[in-house]
Amino acid sequence: MAAATDDAGDSNEMIRVVSSDGEHFEMPEAAANLSLVLRHMIEDDCADAAGIPLAVVAAKPLAKIVDYCTKHAAKSSGLTIEEAEELKRFDAEFIEVDTDMLYDLLVAADFMGVEGLSKLAVQRTADLIKGKTPEQNRETFGIVNDFTPEEEEEICKENEWAFQITKPPSRLC
Amino acid sequence: MSFRSIVRDVRDGFGSLSRRSFEVTLASLYGLTGHHKGKTQSSLDELHDSPAILPESRWASLPPELLREVIRRLEADESTWPSRRNVVCFAAVCRTWREILVLETVSYELNVLGTRGPRRMRCIMHSIPASSVEPGGIVPGQPEQIIPRALEDSFRSTTSSSQSFRSTTSFSKSIMDPSMDFNSARFSDINGSIMGGDDNGEIKERPLVLRNKPPRWHEQLQCWCLNFRGRVTIASVKNFQLVAAPSPHPAGAPTPSQPGPADPEKIHQKITVLVSSGEC
Numbered sequence: 001m002a003a004a005t006d007d008a009g010d011s012n013e014m015i016r017v018v019s020s021d022g023e024h025f026e027m028p029e030a031a032a033n034l035s036l037v038l039r040h041m042i043e044d045d046c047a048d049a050a051g052i053p054l055a056v057v058a059a060k061p062l063a064k065i066v067d068y069c070t071k072h073a074a075k076s077s078g079l080t081i082e083e084a085e086e087l088k089r090f091d092a093e094f095i096e097v098d099t100d101m102l103y104d105l106l107v108a109a110d111f112m113g114v115e116g117l118s119k120l121a122v123q124r125t126a127d128l129i130k131g132k133t134p135e136q137n138r139e140t141f142g143i144v145n146d147f148t149p150e151e152e153e154e155i156c157k158e159n160e161w162a163f164q165i166t167k168p169p170s171r172l173c
Numbered sequence: 174m175s176f177r178s179i180v181r182d183v184r185d186g187f188g189s190l191s192r193r194s195f196e197v198t199l200a201s202l203y204g205l206t207g208h209h210k211g212k213t214q215s216s217l218d219e220l221h222d223s224p225a226i227l228p229e230s231r232w233a234s235l236p237p238e239l240l241r242e243v244i245r246r247l248e249a250d251e252s253t254w255p256s257r258r259n260v261v262c263f264a265a266v267c268r269t270w271r272e273i274l275v276l277e278t279v280s281y282e283l284n285v286l287g288t289r290g291p292r293r294m295r296c297i298m299h300s301i302p303a304s305s306v307e308p309g310g311i312v313p314g315q316p317e318q319i320i321p322r323a324l325e326d327s328f329r330s331t332t333s334s335s336q337s338f339r340s341t342t343s344f345s346k347s348i349m350d351p352s353m354d355f356n357s358a359r360f361s362d363i364n365g366s367i368m369g370g371d372d373n374g375e376i377k378e379r380p381l382v383l384r385n386k387p388p389r390w391h392e393q394l395q396c397w398c399l400n401f402r403g404r405v406t407i408a409s410v411k412n413f414q415l416v417a418a419p420s421p422h423p424a425g426a427p428t429p430s431q432p433g434p435a436d437p438e439k440i441h442q443k444i445t446v447l448v449s450s451g452e453c
Contacts, residue, residue, distance in 0.1 A: 099232065103231050103235070106235070106239055107235075110236070110238070110239055118242075122242045122243055123246055125243045126243050126246035126259075129243070129262070129263055130247065130259050131259070134262050134265035134266045138266055138267070141230055142230040143230045143232055143266055143267050143270075144233070144267065145266075145267060146233075146267050146268050147267070147268065147271075152265075155271075159261045159264075159265065
């Protein structure tokens with residue numbers, strides 16, 4: 001679909017997006033294109049001066065996402081080994097966030113269709129879960145144990161086999 | 174329909190959505206100022222009360238598709254399959270995390286021969302009723318079969334009920350509310366409207382349950398064999414074929430027993446392999 005605005009073909013054009021709480025952000029078109037939703041909106045000529053409204057993404061995570069996309073768009077093709085390493089370090093640092101922000105990024109990246117960031121956030125979540133007991137995971141993610149004591153006992157019994165290889169902790173759940 | 178018009182619909186949706194939230198706010202205000210006691214007030218109380226009783230983390234209600242992604246990551250990183258410790262711990266955190274794993278995915282059962290032998294798999298297809306594999310059966314969830322009634326709470330307010338709405342449903346839904354996974358709308362969720370519902374609580378339709386076809390022990394080759402009709406070339410315990418579980422037993426039996434030793438031959442002549450996966 002052809003873009004009809006005068007400067008749509010210009011890759012330096014800034015795309016405006018608006019967070020759910022009304023804050024405005026700008027990023028290069030190449031960065032916005034990393035989001036499937038934004039790319040479709042741009043292609044369909046919906047990116048105007050008013051900005052693309054992102055009804056479910058708040059300003060805090062959106063600022064991070066704009067950072068992520070801008071960084072990755074600038075380094076998208078023809079990476080040297082050093083640049084690739086640098087981008088990896090950026091990602092590692094970028095995703096060092098608390099679980100609240102991680103949740104927001106996870107949901108927002110999925111919603112906006114930013115594949116690289118989605119993967120990064122999912123991997124970070126999995127990494128946080130790994131190696132922890134259920135109770136530790138509840139603490140990490142602030143989750144309430146909603147099993148009845150009977151259910152919990154059953155789960156423990158059912159899963160006993162899973163702990164046979166590793167050293168069995170005194171209390172599994 | 175062009176993408177452009179879909180986006181228009183979505184944009185219209187934004188408008189009506191904000192109108193809707195405005196109404197809600199207004200209603201809450203009325204409730205607060207006491208102009209409207211009764212229903213508004215009580216629903217407001219419920220809203221305020223429930224988080225106080227159960228301070229639930231957002232993580233417990235992470236959208237199912239994202240939870241599934243996390244599980245996939247956990248499974249991919251798990252080098253010691255037999256223990257699957259991380260996945261097991263994941264399932265023991267809370268109900269939602271457990272349900273996503275126990276129901277939504279293929280579950281492997283341990284077999285008496287240890288890990289080298291054939292596994293037993295059970296796959297519950299919440300989106301597909303068991304009747305769909307019977308002669309003349311249909312799979313619900315195709316756009317023309319979804320009756321908006323079941324989904325009206327989520328959808329009605331976002332559009333002015335144009336005929337073209339149905340084809341845009343999926344897209345506008347994903348724009349509006351990422352916490353709902355429309356594409357994997359559970360069969361049981363839409364069951365009520367398709368089957369007409371049943372006040373007695375008796376479910377007329379069961380979700381389709383697939384089980385892996387048990388392999389046969391091949392005396393000469395000294396291994397378990399499944400007939401993939403030449404499409405699989407590498408022997409692996411990960412090769413499997415899913416068939417519709419033959420048991421007409423109503424839902425409620427959590428682990429159906431293996432068919433009796435005399436039965437499989439007969440049953441497997443009648444049923445069709447629905448999914449087969451193997452290394453080739």
